[in-house]
Amino acid sequence: MKPEPTYQKLRGGYYTPEIIADFVANWAIQSLNSDILEPSCGDGAIIRSAVARLAALGATGGEIALRIHGVEIDPREAQKTSELLKDISDNGLRIDVSTRDFFSYCVEKLFDESFFGKPLAARGSFDVVIGNPPFIRYQNFPEEYKQKAIEIARAAGLKPSRLTNSWLLFLVASSLMLRARGRLAMVIPAELFQVNYAAEARNLLSKFFEEITIVTFKRLVFKGVQQEIMVFLGERNNSGNPHIRVVELDSIEDLATYDINKANSSEFKPLCSSADKWTIYFLNSDEMALIQSLRNNSGLTTSSDVIDVDVGVVTGENKFFILDKEKMEKYHVEAFCERIVTRSNHLAGVILSESDFINNVERGLKTFLLNVPATPLTELPSNVTNYIEEGEKAGVYKGYKCRMRRWWYSVPSTWIPDAFMLRQVHSYPKLVLNHASATSTDTVHRVKFKKNADCNAIAVSLLNSLTFAFAELTGRSYGGGVLTFEPSEAENLPLPLTGAESLDINLVNKLINSKQINRVLDITDEVLLEGGLGLAPHRVEMLRGIWEKLRDRRQKRKYSF
Numbered sequence: 001m002k003p004e005p006t007y008q009k010l011r012g013g014y015y016t017p018e019i020i021a022d023f024v025a026n027w028a029i030q031s032l033n034s035d036i037l038e039p040s041c042g043d044g045a046i047i048r049s050a051v052a053r054l055a056a057l058g059a060t061g062g063e064i065a066l067r068i069h070g071v072e073i074d075p076r077e078a079q080k081t082s083e084l085l086k087d088i089s090d091n092g093l094r095i096d097v098s099t100r101d102f103f104s105y106c107v108e109k110l111f112d113e114s115f116f117g118k119p120l121a122a123r124g125s126f127d128v129v130i131g132n133p134p135f136i137r138y139q140n141f142p143e144e145y146k147q148k149a150i151e152i153a154r155a156a157g158l159k160p161s162r163l164t165n166s167w168l169l170f171l172v173a174s175s176l177m178l179r180a181r182g183r184l185a186m187v188i189p190a191e192l193f194q195v196n197y198a199a200e201a202r203n204l205l206s207k208f209f210e211e212i213t214i215v216t217f218k219r220l221v222f223k224g225v226q227q228e229i230m231v232f233l234g235e236r237n238n239s240g241n242p243h244i245r246v247v248e249l250d251s252i253e254d255l256a257t258y259d260i261n262k263a264n265s266s267e268f269k270p271l272c273s274s275a276d277k278w279t280i281y282f283l284n285s286d287e288m289a290l291i292q293s294l295r296n297n298s299g300l301t302t303s304s305d306v307i308d309v310d311v312g313v314v315t316g317e318n319k320f321f322i323l324d325k326e327k328m329e330k331y332h333v334e335a336f337c338e339r340i341v342t343r344s345n346h347l348a349g350v351i352l353s354e355s356d357f358i359n360n361v362e363r364g365l366k367t368f369l370l371n372v373p374a375t376p377l378t379e380l381p382s383n384v385t386n387y388i389e390e391g392e393k394a395g396v397y398k399g400y401k402c403r404m405r406r407w408w409y410s411v412p413s414t415w416i417p418d419a420f421m422l423r424q425v426h427s428y429p430k431l432v433l434n435h436a437s438a439t440s441t442d443t444v445h446r447v448k449f450k451k452n453a454d455c456n457a458i459a460v461s462l463l464n465s466l467t468f469a470f471a472e473l474t475g476r477s478y479g480g481g482v483l484t485f486e487p488s489e490a491e492n493l494p495l496p497l498t499g500a501e502s503l504d505i506n507l508v509n510k511l512i513n514s515k516q517i518n519r520v521l522d523i524t525d526e527v528l529l530e531g532g533l534g535l536a537p538h539r540v541e542m543l544r545g546i547w548e549k550l551r552d553r554r555q556k557r558k559y560s561f
Contacts, residue, residue, distance in 0.1 A: 291473070
């Protein structure tokens with residue numbers, strides 16, 4: 001059973017390191033006349049940096065008090081801010097901290113009657129917005145605040161789902177609070193780069209800000225959180241020439257010496273108003289141009305044209321439903337078990353053969369799924385009911401997925417796929433042909449080939465530098481360095497199929513099993529990319545470099561501490 005979420009997790013609060021707080025305040029606040037908003041001020045770290053920045057610009061305590069406005073829903077955190085700032089000024093400085101939820105605050109500000117007839121983008125009342133919004137997952141996002149947030153997003157032309165996480169709605173609402181020529185600086189998850197649900201927000205931001213700088217870090221920032229974060233810097237300057245740059249530093253300590261105002265102009269790239277994931281901005285201009293030129297290449301087939309990708313079996317409690325051979329035989333439930341793959345390391349090559357599966361069994365891996373029909377216990381043999389009753393004693397039936405079933409012990413949708421596709425990838429994606437008649441848990445996607453599809457050719461066609469490069473741009477990566485694909489993303493990969501039928505899948509399988517992926521790419525790139533697509537060798541080499549650059553970047557995420 002999963003542990004109950006902590007208070008910190010429920011409220012999504014992770015305190016901002018002082019070095020980041022100083023950085024965002026120093027960049028965003030350029031004038032003594034700036035009206036400043038901190039939409040989730042927490043313990044006051046960023047407000048303290050804003051106070052120091054205004055003081056450095058020559059402001060007195062009274063002037064500072066008029067300029068800084070904080071919002072914080074948690075009374076305990078708001079009190080921390082007030083206590084922190086009591087002694088900052090000899091002039092009796094009191095910062096305006098409103099103890100309420102930010103989205104209600106925004107609704108009142110943005111939809112005031114005085115703005116009737118004005119476009120939403122022209123209703124902002126702050127020159128600077130700086131903050132570190134809560135990282136609340138949609139499951140823990142209180143309904144009363146979520147509704148306000150969705151109202152704002154819809155007014156901005158977005159179509160947020162109820163599964164949208166809070167930080168993204170904070171970013172959108174905070175942007176709308178800016179005046180023309182305003183600056184926004186926020187600490188947000190790097191998910192903005194790559195998740196599908198942020199596509200509309202990326203498009204909005206690319207139109208709202210003329211200049212965007214994103215500062216990322218090779219090392220993870222928040223202790224105990226496998227979440228890559230970035231600093232988003234957006235400037236509204238009415239230049240009419242939107243552009244973006246991505247700056248990658250080793251760790252947050254580098255912010256102390258990094259002068260963002262001395263950036264080389266070559267760092268900036270045109271800001272595209274499209275659904276493209278912003279991972280592409282880690283590439284240089286030539287690499288971006290190559291990727292864009294290949295997007296609509298007539299020689300490429302989208303994976304959805306030849307395969308359907310679906311999630312694996314959701315048991316509700318793998319510890320109970322997934323057994324190794326010893327346990328299966330101990331309880332004599334062999335007649336009620338099906339073969340199953342539970343981890344990507346069960347799939348070493350691009351073919352799961354009968355001998356591969358038997359080898360997994362002999363290694364003691366959990367390779368069998370308890371597959372009991374949806375029927376009352378009284379209609380099942382005693383050996384099966386004995387095992388089920390042990391599960392009841394352990395409380396397995398109390399789990400969410402099990403509770404939703406009529407018969408908690410009967411797992412639905414256990415169909416056997418034609419192939420598997422890795423959901424989480426360490427180095428590269430692959431299709432694995434299912435010659436062992438197994439199914440898989442939801443750690444591995446299940447694949448069906450469409451009618452008349454050449455399964456061997458499709459499996460081989462996925463293994464090339466072009467598809468690998470696009471995979472890095474299509475999937476999403478997290479702090480642990482893995483590349484994750486949802487089914488819709490797995491169905492959106494470009495495949496160079498011309499010539500794939502001539503490749504020997506058994507040779508490819510042998511090389512993959514012996515971890516010789518570069519040797520495989522040498523073979524497939526020559527046949528599929530140079531021969532099939534007619535790409536020049538130097539372009540193929542560039543595609544290999546794009547894949548390696550993006551792969552190495554995500555694999556090197558690690559902690560600063």
